[in-house]
Amino acid sequence: MDIAQTAPKTGAFGDILVAMNWLYFLLGRRKPLTAEQRARALIKAVDAGGLPLNAAIVNDIARQLGLEVSSRARMEETIGRIREALGRV
Numbered sequence: 001m002d003i004a005q006t007a008p009k010t011g012a013f014g015d016i017l018v019a020m021n022w023l024y025f026l027l028g029r030r031k032p033l034t035a036e037q038r039a040r041a042l043i044k045a046v047d048a049g050g051l052p053l054n055a056a057i058v059n060d061i062a063r064q065l066g067l068e069v070s071s072r073a074r075m076e077e078t079i080g081r082i083r084e085a086l087g088r089v
Contacts, residue, residue: 035064039082046079058082 033041038061042052052058055075062069062078065085069078 035061036086039065039086042079043083043086052079 042058042061046052052075055078058075058078059069059071059073062082062085065082067078067081067085069081
């Protein structure tokens with residue numbers, strides 16, 4: 001049961017719940033990206049001049065693609081390996 005159905009619909013609290021339900025209806029739930037989609041988005045951002053700030057995310061993407069990555073590996077090397085792995089996919 002939705003919280004908006006059990007809460008009173010009067011006053012500011014009711015208005016907020018109605019607005020939250022409306023936003024949820026508009027945006028809906030999105031499926032999480034696959035490892036390949038995440039990797040392609042990473043490579044696209046790097047090619048556009050972006051710089052990944054979190055090496056753990058880059059390593060996680062690489063591991064999801066089946067690559068073995070050391071926690072001490074340089075991010076540039078890991079991104080190159082991801083690029084190679086996408087070329088094989």
